[in-house]
Amino acid sequence: MTLRDHAIRYGFIVLLFGLVAYFAIAADGFVSPQSAVFIFQSVAITGVLALGVTATLVVGGFDLSIGSVATSAMMAAAYVMVVLEQNAVVAVVVCLLIGAIVGLINGWLIVYMRVPDLLATLGMMFLLVGLQRIPTEGRSIATGMTMPDGSVANGKFGDAFLALGRHRFDFFIPNLIPVSVVVLLVLALLIWFFLEYTRFGRMMYAVGSNERAAELAGAPVKAYKIWAYVISGVFASIGGILLAARLGRGDIASGNNLLLDAVAAALIGYAVLGAAKPNAFGTAVGALFVGILLQGLTMMNAPYYTQDFVKGVVLVVALVFTFALSGRGRG
Amino acid sequence: MVGNAVFRVEGLRKSFGRNEVLGGISLELHSGQVTVLMGANGAGKSTLVKIISGVYERGGGTMTLADQDFAPNTPAEAIRAGVVTVHQNINDGVVADLDVATNLTLDRLSGKGVPTLFNPARVRREAKAVADRMGLAIDLKARVNDLSLADRQMVAIARALAHQPKVLILDEPTSSLSSAEADRLFALVDRLREQGVAILYISHRMSDIRRLADRIVSMRDGVISGAFDTKPLDYEGAVNAMLGRKIHLDQIVARSSAKPVLTVEGLRIGLGARPISLTLGDGEVVAITGLVGVGKTALAETLFGVRKPLTGTMTMNGKPYAPRSAGDAIAAGVFLVAKDRATSGIVSGFNIERNVSLPFLKRMSTLGVLKRRLERATARRQIEELSIVCRSEKDEMSALSGGNQQKVMVARWMAQNAALFILDEPFQGVDISARRDIAAKLRASANGRATLLFVTELDEALETADRILVMSEHTIVGEHRNAEVDLDRLLAEVAGGPLHSAA
Numbered sequence: 128m129t130l131r132d133h134a135i136r137y138g139f140i141v142l143l144f145g146l147v148a149y150f151a152i153a154a155d156g157f158v159s160p161q162s163a164v165f166i167f168q169s170v171a172i173t174g175v176l177a178l179g180v181t182a183t184l185v186v187g188g189f190d191l192s193i194g195s196v197a198t199s200a201m202m203a204a205a206y207v208m209v210v211l212e213q214n215a216v217v218a219v220v221v222c223l224l225i226g227a228i229v230g231l232i233n234g235w236l237i238v239y240m241r242v243p244d245l246l247a248t249l250g251m252m253f254l255l256v257g258l259q260r261i262p263t264e265g266r267s268i269a270t271g272m273t274m275p276d277g278s279v280a281n282g283k284f285g286d287a288f289l290a291l292g293r294h295r296f297d298f299f300i301p302n303l304i305p306v307s308v309v310v311l312l313v314l315a316l317l318i319w320f321f322l323e324y325t326r327f328g329r330m331m332y333a334v335g336s337n338e339r340a341a342e343l344a345g346a347p348v349k350a351y352k353i354w355a356y357v358i359s360g361v362f363a364s365i366g367g368i369l370l371a372a373r374l375g376r377g378d379i380a381s382g383n384n385l386l387l388d389a390v391a392a393a394l395i396g397y398a399v400l401g402a403a404k405p406n407a408f409g410t411a412v413g414a415l416f417v418g419i420l421l422q423g424l425t426m427m428n429a430p431y432y433t434q435d436f437v438k439g440v441v442l443v444v445a446l447v448f449t450f451a452l453s454g455r456g457r458g
Numbered sequence: 459m460v461g462n463a464v465f466r467v468e469g470l471r472k473s474f475g476r477n478e479v480l481g482g483i484s485l486e487l488h489s490g491q492v493t494v495l496m497g498a499n500g501a502g503k504s505t506l507v508k509i510i511s512g513v514y515e516r517g518g519g520t521m522t523l524a525d526q527d528f529a530p531n532t533p534a535e536a537i538r539a540g541v542v543t544v545h546q547n548i549n550d551g552v553v554a555d556l557d558v559a560t561n562l563t564l565d566r567l568s569g570k571g572v573p574t575l576f577n578p579a580r581v582r583r584e585a586k587a588v589a590d591r592m593g594l595a596i597d598l599k600a601r602v603n604d605l606s607l608a609d610r611q612m613v614a615i616a617r618a619l620a621h622q623p624k625v626l627i628l629d630e631p632t633s634s635l636s637s638a639e640a641d642r643l644f645a646l647v648d649r650l651r652e653q654g655v656a657i658l659y660i661s662h663r664m665s666d667i668r669r670l671a672d673r674i675v676s677m678r679d680g681v682i683s684g685a686f687d688t689k690p691l692d693y694e695g696a697v698n699a700m701l702g703r704k705i706h707l708d709q710i711v712a713r714s715s716a717k718p719v720l721t722v723e724g725l726r727i728g729l730g731a732r733p734i735s736l737t738l739g740d741g742e743v744v745a746i747t748g749l750v751g752v753g754k755t756a757l758a759e760t761l762f763g764v765r766k767p768l769t770g771t772m773t774m775n776g777k778p779y780a781p782r783s784a785g786d787a788i789a790a791g792v793f794l795v796a797k798d799r800a801t802s803g804i805v806s807g808f809n810i811e812r813n814v815s816l817p818f819l820k821r822m823s824t825l826g827v828l829k830r831r832l833e834r835a836t837a838r839r840q841i842e843e844l845s846i847v848c849r850s851e852k853d854e855m856s857a858l859s860g861g862n863q864q865k866v867m868v869a870r871w872m873a874q875n876a877a878l879f880i881l882d883e884p885f886q887g888v889d890i891s892a893r894r895d896i897a898a899k900l901r902a903s904a905n906g907r908a909t910l911l912f913v914t915e916l917d918e919a920l921e922t923a924d925r926i927l928v929m930s931e932h933t934i935v936g937e938h939r940n941a942e943v944d945l946d947r948l949l950a951e952v953a954g955g956p957l958h959s960a961a
């Protein structure tokens with residue numbers, strides 16, 4: 128392998144370690160359990176969403192609705208528990224259903240109605256952003272809130288539900304690993320195995336690379352595409368559940384950055400290990416990268432707008448890694 | 459001869475990684491002559507062409523154009539200098555999302571001295587001039603995406619010729635053209651030859667070569683292995699030089715079959731077309747020939763379940779057969795090597811191994827989990843079986859020569875036993891010896907299934923099949939046992955002769 132091959136393969140991993148080293152020196156307290164917990168927590172939710180969008184990228188699509196699916200799921204969880212006074216299980220099931228249904232509708236719009244993926248999911252995003260505010264007329268949901276009809280909502284978040292966001296497992300240091308991180312790891316492993324080792328995953332890549340060839344090889348292309356959006360929707364709703372559990376209420380103002388961070392993570396994933404294609408491992412590393420970057424910058428007291436700027440720079444660099452350096456041709 | 463070479467290549471080298479593809483090529487092109495370059499699949503022809511046309515950097519050697527050093531860094535530079543190329547992968551030569559008119563004038567839309575504003579009327583006028591000069595009968599407003607491969611090929615060629623080249627390079631230009639279109643191309647090449655253009659022509663079709671060649675240069679494994687320029691040209695010698703051995707042709711002993719596998723009755727595949735009835739037997743190899751556009755691909759796709767017939771029934775091994783998707787067909791044991799590998803066969807993101815296993819993932823997995831070892835073993839076996847030139851089963855498809863990519867497509871579907879094996883133009887870009895090889899393998903393994911080939915080239919049908927059917931206007935108009943074929947009748951049927959002679 129030439130130097131360039133090495134650069135393509137390991138460039139981003141080196142960059143990741145470099146970043147950690149830099150923050151360790153430059154930002155006081157970066158190397159501490161608290162900061163690790165914070166990074167894990169922020170990585171978890173973005174990561175779950177990013178894994179979902181990875182599935183749609185694999186089939187050659189894109190899902191812009193993930194952020195709004197997550198916030199809708201969060202609002203729905205709060206509504207189910209606080210207003211309808213149901214338990215945690217019901218809340219979780221409702222959220223997952225919302226994710227699956229939105230995914231199905233996205234898939235249907237794209238596959239059968241032939242709406243281009245970006246437009247269909249953008250439309251869905253607007254729709255959900257509005258829809259999630261209708262039941263409470265735009266108010267956040269918390270125990271004791273006054274409903275539009277004047278009644279007071281007295282339900283509350285179940286302990287089991289809150290534990291999803293707040294419980295931490297011991298790992299060498301007590302209280303280190305939040306539940307959400309475990310969820311992320313499990314989902315990452317699942318989707319990685321699914322994409323790399325099962326025939327369904329393989330076919331999804333084939334659909335993304337040459338749809339007609341996949342069809343002539345016997346694949347039900349339409350079904351695969353719809354499934355990809357269902358996976359994306361369900362993963363996004365899991366992200367929403369984790370978000371609701373962490374906040375403990377249905378906060379209308381949170382989750383604004385979810386879409387962009389998740390998409391950035393998935394696209395950075397293209398560059399990891401020179402994969403040059405959407406992949407689960409890369410996406411997980413990408414999410415970690417984004418998480419570390421944000422935490423580091425926060426601890427260095429960088430204002431929020433510089434964070435967006437730096438994120439953008441990193442994304443552009445990652446894309447250059449993927450598309451320019453590994454570009455074939457002039458050999 | 460030495461004095462009048464307009465274009466000269468000396469000691470040209472090229473390696474991909476450690477793999478040396480060109481080992482010092484020297485070649486001369488003379489103005490007003492067609493030099494045919496012959497070479498087996500993977501010999502390095504397209505690589506040579508890509509260096510000359512500025513797509514690849516060379517690894518060593520020199521090139522001169524009219525005694526001036528010629529070292530294009532980009533394709534645009536080569537074109538400006540008058541060295542114009544139509545590549546083997548024609549999708550490189552056209553912009554799929556634009557219409558034909560824009561494609562034909564594309565190169566005038568950029569560069570120096572071009573008005574900044576895009577003037578659609580002028581574009582259409584210029585495009586019409588280019589198209590007329592070539593006798594191109596294509597709707598100039600059509601999007602290239604919607605054209606057939608043959609039409610796209612003509613657009614790519616027309617676009618190249620719009621430049622008034624000094625040197626013209628055609629890399630397998632006829633591999634997807636019908637004979638009528640090929641004739642038009644030949645006439646054009648004749649005209650350019652008269653105008654003094656130096657032409658390098660690459661093809662695996664002997665009929666093209668016989669028709670056009672003034673000189674033949676053979677290459678093998680990245681070096682020149684023979685040059686022939688005394689008339690009459692020694693075609694056999696050229697083939698032997700490119701292969702490094704003599705090629706022998708086994709005479710086909712036409713078999714007939716007693717046991718029907720597929721019976722088709724009253725199948726109508728086009729509005730107004732007469733119904734098709736045919737029976738394919740076990741162990742039999744049947745070729746359907748006919749011009750491009752007479753419905754061969756439509757019939758293949760109908761048998762494979764990706765296109766619905768208007769009317770008609772099919773029976774496979776005694777059971778009704780009405781596939782509603784490719785998946786259904788494959789489950790019933792009907793396999794199709796589809797035409798035009800780049801659009802309907804190759805998954806470019808996958809390596810050879812994954813391309814080979816694609817249709818059979820279900821059979822190669824337990825509970826959905828792929829058996830990777832089986833997958834690798836299958837790919838290795840198929841590479842061996844069809845003598846695919848590659849470093850390993852992990853090679854990307856883009857690292858294979860065109861003919862070897864095609865062999866991967868055939869290998870994919872030969873990996874498992876079929877009940878009905880359909881191949882639509884399976885020899886596109888495959889060299890003579892590999893073509894005979896594949897034909898022999900098809901015949902040797904024919905027992906236990908019916909084999910149906912769709913080929914435009916009559917030679918390919920004669921070399922491979924037991925029975926030859928002729929298609930015209932979306933129906934079958936003639937049938938011949940491949941023993942004493944009445945060629946006159948057959949050719950008349952191909953040309954759409956009197957239908958009352960039809961079977």
Ligand SMILES: Nc1ncnc2c1ncn2[C@@H]1O[C@H](COP(=O)(O)OP(=O)(O)OP(=O)(O)O)[C@@H](O)[C@H]1O
Pocket residue numbers: 458474477479497498499500501502503504505506546847848856857858859860861862887889
């Ligand atoms: N981008 C690449 N990377 C690595 N190897 C390559 C690449 N392109 C071509 N090769 C190798 O170079 C050799 C020559 O390929 P080339 O395409 O020039 O053959 P060709 O003579 O045009 O064959 P064909 O008749 O099949 O088109 C092949 O063995 C091929 O595997």
Ligand SMILES: [Mg+2]
Pocket residue numbers: 503504505546629859860861
């Ligand atoms: Mg070639």
